[in-house]
Amino acid sequence: MSETNLNDSIYIEEQWHPLFKQFTDTTDVYAAPFRTMKDMFMWSASIGFQRGDRKPLTGKKIGIFRWAQxxxxxxxxxxxxxxxxxTGDVAVLQDSEKVLVVVQEYANAGICELQQTLLEEYGQPLQNLxxxxS
Known part of the structure; x- marks a missing residue:
């Protein structure tokens, strides 16, 4: 990723923003297992990738942090x-916009899984995470 594009915002669908806030806005680690929105985004992207599920961002988007974080x-x-x-191609690294799209789409799919795991299963969010x- 080129140094000139490191100020790009990282986006999520607006509908997920309250969930990101819920799991990052308190010091109670059992209720909010992520320290930052960046951390939650990384988990979401990793889960989306692990599941092989990319979901394009639709509707209104909101920037939650900058690439520099x-x-x-x-x-x-x-x-x-x-x-x-x-992509199966290292050339993707020359297209910073494509890298952003890929990771944002994996995160968009992964956040659905996080919501189900953290909120809809019995127990505290940290324990469910x-x-x-496993």
Whole structure:
């Protein structure tokens, strides 16, 4: 991803914004297992990819943070790997917009799974998140 595009906003569908706030806006880790919206986005994108499910963003979108908030050592390599795995071509790394679209679509699909796991299953969100890993 080129350095000139690192100010791009990361978008989610507006309908998911309250859920992102709910799981990041408190210090109670059992009720809100993510420290930041970026962390929740990373989980969502990873889950979407794991399930092989991309869902284009439709309707109104909202920017929840900027690309610069991703850790260059941890987050960015994972996001780039998702884009390469999705397209099967390392050339995708030369198209920063395509990388953003891929990861946002995986996150959009993954947030549905997170909602079901964290809210609709019995137990506290943190415990349900841990169960999702097993």
């Amino acid at each position: 991703f850790s260059p050592q941890v987050d960015v390599p994972l996001l780039k790997a998702l884009a390469i795995a999705d 841990i169960k999702l890993l």
